[in-house]
Amino acid sequence: MRKSSRLFETIQIFRSAKGPLRAEDLAARLEVSVRTVYRDISTLQSMQTPIEGEPGVGYVMRRGYNLPPLNFAEEEVEALRVGLSMISRSGDRALRRAADWIAEKVDALHAPASWLQVSPWGAPEDDPQLGCVPKAMLRAAVREERVLRIDYVDAEGARTTRDIRPIGIVYHINAVLLAAWCELRAGLRHFRTDRIYACEPTGAFFTGQGEVLRSIWSEQNRWNLREDGSSMDDDAG
Structure with a gap:
């Protein structure tokens, strides 16, 4: 932070x-x-x-010290509350913590709305104790255009080590996908984050390439992603 x-x-x-x-x-x-x-x-x-x-x-x-208030209409506040609650379904612990902080700010300025409820079930949580790589680390690599080396297990159980250039995160109801250029396959691929069992920076960067790769990825994947978190061009399962 x-x-x-x-x-x-x-x-x-x-x-x-x-x-x-x-x-x-x-x-x-x-x-x-x-x-x-x-x-x-x-x-x-x-x-x-x-x-x-x-x-x-x-x-x-001391009481009386305030930051500028958030000026939202009633429905905007409700939309914000629902959106923040749905982040708990992403399985992203860091985003959920940030959402909780934002919710506290909203509650400080508006009356609570306990009647707005969102189911907490969704993508698997990125609990390091279960061997899952934190999604915050993957998001940071996208922002910083940092090359990562990952150990990945596909749907058939085959394990591979790959150097990737992460360019985006796709949050589905039941899974979260990392979009990246895979140097092993020499192409764009999607990796389910709950199948990434090890991840470390290689020390290399792909500075300035992120936007170009995202543009190509966007053209190739015009809603080519299924609701279950799989992809038509995902050779990694």
Whole structure:
């Protein structure tokens, strides 16, 4: 998470807090070190954010400090709530955590709407303890145009190691696909993320190629993706 985003999230956490927050609690929530929390709080205080307290005791933010409100119509808020709830079906733990933070911001400005419910069942969760590669790592590789080396098991159980250039993520109801240029097959392929059992950066990048590859991928896959998360041109299962 970028520092600017982390500072924004820190303010939101303080706004919704019921009492003093320890640096350790903030560090666990933001997934950073306690030292980073101390530095961030110092930065916010230097920006005149009314945060008071000290290490070892806890911090509070004085009431009355607000960021600009979100101005949405009633149906827009409901659409936002449903969309955020559906992220839980993506199996993407990092996106779900981000969605929870956004939902807290919405709840802080609008009355809760418990009557809007979305089924939580969907794609398998990317639990590292089950051997699944975090989808956040794959999304980061797409953004950074970073070459990955993956161990992939196809529908028939065949295992291969491939260097790929990831260019997109496709969220289906029951599966999530990683679209990528596969150097082994010398072509664009789709890989089910729940069949990627190991993944590491190679150290190489494909800077500037992402948009071109996505354009080709878009032309080749005009809804050539089935609802079950498979693909007509997916030789990897």
